Amino acid sequence: MVPKRLKVLQILPALNSGGVERGTLEVSRYLLENGHISMVMSAGGRLVDSLERHGAVHVAWPIGQKSLQTFRLIPRLRRFLTEQNIDIVHCRSRLPAWITFLAWRGMPAQKRPRLVTTVHGFYSVGAYSAIMTRGERVICVSDAITDYVSSNYKHANPAALRTIHRGIDTREYHPAYQPDAAWLADWHAQYPQLRNKQLVVMPGRLTRLKGHHDFIQIIANLKAMMPDVHGLIVGEAEARHQSYLAELQQAAADAGLSGHLTFTGHRSDLREIFSISAVTVSLSGQPEAFGRTVLEALALGKPVVAYGHGGVSEIMQSMLPEGEVAMHDIEAASARCAALLTQPVAPGPMPESFRLESMLRSTLDVYRELTTPPH
Numbered sequence: 001m002v003p004k005r006l007k008v009l010q011i012l013p014a015l016n017s018g019g020v021e022r023g024t025l026e027v028s029r030y031l032l033e034n035g036h037i038s039m040v041m042s043a044g045g046r047l048v049d050s051l052e053r054h055g056a057v058h059v060a061w062p063i064g065q066k067s068l069q070t071f072r073l074i075p076r077l078r079r080f081l082t083e084q085n086i087d088i089v090h091c092r093s094r095l096p097a098w099i100t101f102l103a104w105r106g107m108p109a110q111k112r113p114r115l116v117t118t119v120h121g122f123y124s125v126g127a128y129s130a131i132m133t134r135g136e137r138v139i140c141v142s143d144a145i146t147d148y149v150s151s152n153y154k155h156a157n158p159a160a161l162r163t164i165h166r167g168i169d170t171r172e173y174h175p176a177y178q179p180d181a182a183w184l185a186d187w188h189a190q191y192p193q194l195r196n197k198q199l200v201v202m203p204g205r206l207t208r209l210k211g212h213h214d215f216i217q218i219i220a221n222l223k224a225m226m227p228d229v230h231g232l233i234v235g236e237a238e239a240r241h242q243s244y245l246a247e248l249q250q251a252a253a254d255a256g257l258s259g260h261l262t263f264t265g266h267r268s269d270l271r272e273i274f275s276i277s278a279v280t281v282s283l284s285g286q287p288e289a290f291g292r293t294v295l296e297a298l299a300l301g302k303p304v305v306a307y308g309h310g311g312v313s314e315i316m317q318s319m320l321p322e323g324e325v326a327m328h329d330i331e332a333a334s335a336r337c338a339a340l341l342t343q344p345v346a347p348g349p350m351p352e353s354f355r356l357e358s359m360l361r362s363t364l365d366v367y368r369e370l371t372t373p374p375h
Contacts, residue, residue: 006367007037007085009113011100012092013064016045017236017266018205019292020092020120023166023359027090028056030360039084041096063096070099077103086113088367092120097131114370119145121289122310125152137366139164141290142311162366165314166290167359168299170350172271175301179272187272191262197230198341199277203270203293204284206237211283211307212248214330218281220255221334226341231257234273236266274300279340281333282306291315295354298347303340305333315354319347 008031010024025047028038038056041063042048048058059080063073077099081089089104091097097117104112117135122145132138133149133156140146146163149156179187188195200222202215212233219231237245245263252261267273270293274280280297282288287310294312297304298319306312308324316324322345325332352358 003368004087004371005036006031006087006371007039008088008090008367009039009041009059009081009084009086010090010092011041011063011096013096014043014045015040015047015051015058017047017268019166019290021045021047022292024092025051025054026356027360027363029054030364032056034364039086063099064093066095070095071102073099074103074106078106081107081113082111087371088116089113090116090118090367091132091135092118094123094129094131097134098128101131101134114367116366116370119149119289121145122148122287130155136160136370137162139363139366141166142314144287144310144314145289162362164359164362164366165311165353166292166295167354167356168292168295169356170299173296173299175299175346177271177275177300179275183269183272184276187276191264193259194230194232194262196228198226198228198279199230199232199273200279200281200337200341201232201234201273201277202281202283203234203273205235206233206241206245206248208244209285210235211285213251214283214328214333215281216248216251216255216257216261217330218283218334218337219257219261221330222337222341223257223260225338229260229341231261232264232273232277233261234264234267234270271296271300274302277302278344279337280304281337282312283333284310284312285328286310288312295319295350299350301346303345303347305336305340307333318351318354319349320345 015021031038032055041059041061043062044060051058089100091100104115115136117132118139119132120141123129130153133153138160140163142165146161204210222229274297282294289311291312294304294306295315304323306316307327325336
């Protein structure tokens with residue numbers, strides 16, 4: 001039997017940056033490459049052009065806006081799902097999932113799309129977050145998330161849970177990758193202070209949970225041992241986090257790191273930055289659901305030092321267990337960085353389940369599972 005051509009609508013608050021957004025684009029592209037129809041509903045953002053360029057349809061709705069007004073979208077969404085003949089509606093965030101579920105529940109069972117949710121994080125336990133476990137299939141992005149859902153949401157149907165690790169494209173992330181000469185020239189023109197330095201990089205948005213103060217202390221410790229070490233904080237400070245950025249800059253100055261620590265702001269070239277760095281660190285104060293940037297750095301053959309919890313621990317144990325340290329053990333993290341800077345250790349091979357193709361194939365399998373009529 002020829003597989004049905006599916007019309008899939010993914011829903012999330014916005015398309016700016018981050019692992020959720022990138023995964024949405026990757027699934028969208030894969031659907032189109034396999035002859036399906038891809039639609040994405042969000043408030044928009046810098047990734048919309050990329051989405052539309054590969055042939056998907058973007059539907060600009062403020063479905064993630066935290067306002068009671070957003071609930072007025074419920075009847076409108078119900079009509080949209082019906083008129084567009086959506087086969088799969090896939091929710092990736094809590095408020096959009098509530099709007100979608102309330103619209104979906106009010107449709108005749110035989111006419112509504114199949115409902116998929118993805119649990120992308122260790123959401124606070126409660127009724128609001130429970131919506132992410134109400135899909136007919138619930139995708140969990142790591143074993144840690146599957147365990148978290150099973151432990152905290154007893155109503156969640158174990159038969160509906162599917163562990164699908166986030167994946168990266170090994171054609172783009174591999175140990176032999178090197179940035180081109182034009183990129184390097186531009187990089188050194190922007191950051192001449194980084195030339196001939198051993199870069200220790202910390203990626204991620206500037207939020208207090210990411211552990212930037214720990215990173216500053218680690219760089220201070222390394223600087224005392226290795227004067228050619230330079231810290232790199234790569235990530236965007238949103239408007240509401242500008243005071244946190246100023247706090248970090250002051251902390252770096254107080255630690256005597258003004259010439260040894262650089263804040264780059266948002267960058268879309270993390271692959272290139274990882275490839276020229278000596279060590280990447282992950283110091284989140286809360287467990288990460290997966291830890292995509294950790295996997296990207298390891299896939300490029302670069303060592304990582306990380307606090308061992310959540311999805312990051314799964315990656316580290318699979319590829320570089322010697323890079324894992326206990327939470328907030330700054331001295332251990334500093335010593336591990338120093339050891340890897342002195343004698344780099346190549347990460348082990350990437351498990352199949354961490355590869356992009358595996359993630360995409362498994363996601364499409366979930367869609368087909370829901371839409372293939374029983375024999």
